[in-house]
Amino acid sequence: MAVSSKDEALMCKVFPSSLGPVAIRWFDNLKADSINPFKELTQAFSSRFVTCRRVAKPLSSLLSLSMQEGETLKAYSDRYWEMFNDMEGNFDAMALDTFKLSLPTDHGLRTSLSGKPVTNMCQLIDRIEKYKRVEKNQQQGKAKDKVIP
The missing domain is CATH 1.10.1200 (Non-ribosomal Peptide Synthetase Peptidyl Carrier Protein; Chain A)
Known part of the structure; x- marks a missing residue:
């Protein structure tokens, strides 16, 4: 995906290939044209799957x-x-x-x-x-x- 980082349309098409079964179900249930720029897609993904993030210990x-x-x-x-x-x-x-x-x-x-x-x-x-x-x-x-x- 890093190679295609300037082509947002391509990024949106390639993005699902990096997802696991739960995340792909979420992605498949998105309404068509509900998210426009790739940045919006990554933000929506992050807010949905925030529990998967590793929190640094103090x-x-x-x-x-x-x-x-x-x-x-x-x-x-x-x-x-x-x-x-x-x-x-x-x-x-x-x-x-x-x-x-x-x-x-x-x-x-x-x-x-x-x-x-x-x-x-x-x-x-x-x-x-x-x-x-x-x-x-x-x-x-x-x-x-x-x-x-």
């Missing part, structure tokens, strides 16, 4: 996260990164600090991040992955201890 959402008692590092980091990815803007520097501060004070990863701070997202993710592997190995060791021969 920075306070990230600041309010913390690892819960009994939660695995994997579960927490998955939750953290999902929230982080829902935010608009560049909050990488904030993520470097908030992830550490959201961990329990006695967590090995927090101690590691305090002793040897990371300076970029790749380092943070690498360090998290290292501690997730340690946690997984510890859990597997506990599971073996529970097996009765």
Whole structure:
């Protein structure tokens, strides 16, 4: 559609090819000649399907996260990164600090991040992955201890 963006008539004809079943039903039910310029069509579509839009999370959402008692590092980091990815803007520097501060004070990863701070997202993710592997190995060791021969 970007190639034909100057030809409104063509844009209106091509537009339905990008729609799913629910949206195509809506489009098919529009009265003939009820919408003239392509801009009107996109506005009508947006107002009808506004619930499908992804709303960016505010920075306070990230600041309010913390690892819960009994939660695995994997579960927490998955939750953290999902929230982080829902935010608009560049909050990488904030993520470097908030992830550490959201961990329990006695967590090995927090101690590691305090002793040897990371300076970029790749380092943070690498360090998290290292501690997730340690946690997984510890859990597997506990599971073996529970097996009765």
